[in-house]
Each structure stands twice: as structure tokens, then as C-alpha cells.
Amino acid sequence: MSFISIQNVSVKIGGQHILHDVSLDLSKGEILTIVGPNGSGKSTLLRAIVGAIVPTGGQIKREKNIRIGYVPQSLAIDATLPMNVERFLSIPKRATKTQKQNALERVGATNMMHKQMTDLSGGQFQRVLLARALLCEPDLLLLDEPTQGLDQPGSARFYELIAEIRAELNCAVVMVSHELHVVMSASDRVVCLNGHVCCHGTPETVSNAPEYRALFGAQTGGALALYRHEHDHGHDHHHHEH
Numbered sequence: 001m002s003f004i005s006i007q008n009v010s011v012k013i014g015g016q017h018i019l020h021d022v023s024l025d026l027s028k029g030e031i032l033t034i035v036g037p038n039g040s041g042k043s044t045l046l047r048a049i050v051g052a053i054v055p056t057g058g059q060i061k062r063e064k065n066i067r068i069g070y071v072p073q074s075l076a077i078d079a080t081l082p083m084n085v086e087r088f089l090s091i092p093k094r095a096t097k098t099q100k101q102n103a104l105e106r107v108g109a110t111n112m113m114h115k116q117m118t119d120l121s122g123g124q125f126q127r128v129l130l131a132r133a134l135l136c137e138p139d140l141l142l143l144d145e146p147t148q149g150l151d152q153p154g155s156a157r158f159y160e161l162i163a164e165i166r167a168e169l170n171c172a173v174v175m176v177s178h179e180l181h182v183v184m185s186a187s188d189r190v191v192c193l194n195g196h197v198c199c200h201g202t203p204e205t206v207s208n209a210p211e212y213r214a215l216f217g218a219q220t221g222g223a224l225a226l227y228r229h230e231h232d233h234g235h236d237h238h239h240h241e242h
């Protein structure tokens with residue numbers, strides 16, 4: 001059995017079909033990236049993998065006793081409530097000072113322990129979120145747009161860090177990203193989602209797939225035109241199983 005097996009999963013919320021017949025297997029130690037237009041169900045799929053959403057159809061099988069570290073897409077910290085990094089790392093689960101120190105060291109944020117969460121830069125904040133996700137020694141790390149708000153060199157460094165952590169912990173990584181050209185090279189496998197799986201495979205396969213190109217346009221000089229997919233390229237009609 002795969003580490004995680006997503007079988008024909010559908011999610012319907014308030015009458016809206018958000019995910020439709022999504023199947024996907026995940027192996028130990030691999031980095032899988034989910035790309036797709038806004039509103040295509042990427043965060044919903046991550047939440048379903050964590051178990052925060054129960055699919056309305058299909059099923060998700062997880063290996064027994066799997067530990068999942070989750071970095072959510074956004075997290076609002078109330079500026080009027082004091083909250084330093086040390087306290088934040090104990091929410092929702094208490095951790096020892098040594099565990100926290102080790103986690104911060106692992107993500108290159110050694111001196112952040114006593115800083116206020118609201119004083120952190122974008123890159124430091126994302127590293128602290130990652131450190132918190134590492135505290136459970138995850139077998140699977142789920143990252144929802146972890147480089148949001150970082151500049152390109154900052155993003156590239158963050159993905160390098162993810163690769164190092166994967167090598168160190170041998171955990172699987174599933175991440176959602178909009179930075180296609182950066183993230184593609186850092187992934188073993190890419191899934192292009194638009195409510196359903198449009199195409200998937202190695203980064204090369206996906207970037208050359210007509211379904212992917214229809215969604216994101218051909219890549220020109222590293223710049224990608226992102227636009228909302230109107231479902232007009234008709235690949236559903238000759239959809240084949242991968």
C-alpha cells in the first residue's frame with residue numbers, strides 16, 4: 001500500500017463541487033507539488049489529506065500512525081496580544097525548550113526564540129511556521145503556499161531548506177505553490193489541479209502537457225501568465241486515466 005492513497009475523492013461544500021474524482025498516491029520521501037489556478041481546490045485537498053475535511057465521495061487511506069506536519073496558507077496573529085516565538089511553538093501542542101531550539105536551528109531561525117511573532121519578517125515567519133510543523137517529527141509535511149510574500153531569492157532559499165529537511169527526515173512533502181518555475185525544479189512530481197486532476201507527472205511532463213499550458217500559458221522567459229481557467233479547452237472529453 002502507498003503511504004497515502006487518495007482514491008476518487010470528491011468534496012462538495014454548500015452545493016458546490018470543489019473537488020471531483022481526485023486520485024493520487026504518495027510515496028515516502030517524495031516531494032509532490034500541487035499547482036492550479038485560484039479556487040481550484042488546492043487548499044481543500046491539503047485539508048482533506050490532514051483530515052480536517054471529510055470527503056463527500058471516495059476515500060483517503062493513510063498508513064497507520066502517520067505523523068503529519070501542516071503549514072497553513074495564512075495565519076493571522078493578533079497584534080494586540082503578545083505572543084513570542086517560544087509560546088507560539090507550543091500551540092497547539094506543548095514542546096520542550098530543547099525541541100523548540102532544535103526545530104528553530106533546523107530551519108535556520110536560531111535566534112528567533114524570544115522575538116514577538118508580529119516583529120518577524122515574512123521569511124522568518126514562514127520559517128517559524130515550518131519549525132512548528134517539524135516539532136511532531138513528521139512523516140509527511142504539508143505546506144500551503146509556504147513562500148507567499150517572499151521575494152524570489154527568499155523563495156528559492158526556502159525551497160532549498162525544504163529539500164534539506166526532506167533529505168534529513170526522509171519525510172514526504174506535499175506543497176501548494178504559485179511559483180511554477182521555481183517549484184517545478186524542486187519537485188519530484190507535479191499535479192495540476194482544477195477541481196479535478198488536469199495532468200500529473202514529472203515537472204517536465206507537466207510543463208509540456210497541453211492541459212497545463214491551457215491553464216497557465218506557455219512559459220516565456222520565466223514569466224507566466226496566470227489566468228482563471230474557464231474549462232473551455234475540453235480535455236474532459238478525452239480524459240484518460242494516468
Ligand SMILES: Nc1ncnc2c1ncn2[C@@H]1O[C@H](COP(=O)(O)OP(=O)(O)OP(=O)(O)O)[C@@H](O)[C@H]1O
Pocket residue numbers: 013014018036037038039040041042043044045
Ligand atoms: N469552507 C468552505 N465553504 C465554502 N466554500 C469553500 C470552503 N472552502 C473552500 N471553498 C470554496 O472552494 C473553492 C476552492 O477553494 P480552495 O481554497 O481549496 O482553492 P485554492 O486552489 O487553494 O485557491 P487559492 O489558489 O486561491 O488559494 C473556492 O471556490 C472556495 O470558495
